[in-house]
Amino acid sequence: MFWEEFLVMEKGLYSEVISYLCGKFTPFLKLIEQAKKIQEIKLKKYGTADKLNAAMTKFVLINEHKWKDQSHIDHTNDGNSFNNLSDAELITRINKLLKSDKQG
Numbered sequence: 742m743f744w745e746e747f748l749v750m751e752k753g754l755y756s757e758v759i760s761y762l763c764g765k766f767t768p769f770l771k772l773i774e775q776a777k778k779i780q781e782i783k784l785k786k787y788g789t790a791d792k793l794n795a796a797m798t799k800f801v802l803i804n805e806h807k808w809k810d811q812s813h814i815d816h817t818n819d820g821n822s823f824n825n826l827s828d829a830e831l832i833t834r835i836n837k838l839l840k841s842d843k844q845g
Contacts, residue, residue, distance in 0.1 A: 744776035781806045 748754045754762075763770040781802065788798035802808040826834070 744773070744780055777806070 748759060749756075759773070763773055784793070784798050784802055784806075787793045788795065788802075799808075799810065803810055
């Protein structure tokens with residue numbers, strides 16, 4: 742059961758009350774943070790074991806636990822910016838790429 746489902750449906754606490762309690766009582770806030778972490782761990786555990794719907798697991802992790810679904814492409818020269826190359830170095834590299842493209 743999700744922690745929000747328990748608080749809202751089982752205990753009748755709505756988002757305004759939960760926000761108020763988190764702001765007023767530090768121990769309550771810490772329990773909410775712990776519940777969120779437990780939820781994240783269980784989603785990872787059961788999601789990777791193929792016991793949960795993969796799309797919904799991904800949805801919750803992205804929307805509730807600040808995960809990101811992204812890929813990273815390095816548009817640099819092995820981590821170094823092309824801006825740091827001299828004009829001659831840049832021309833040499835471009836010519837090398839063009840030459841290899843014509844051969845391959």
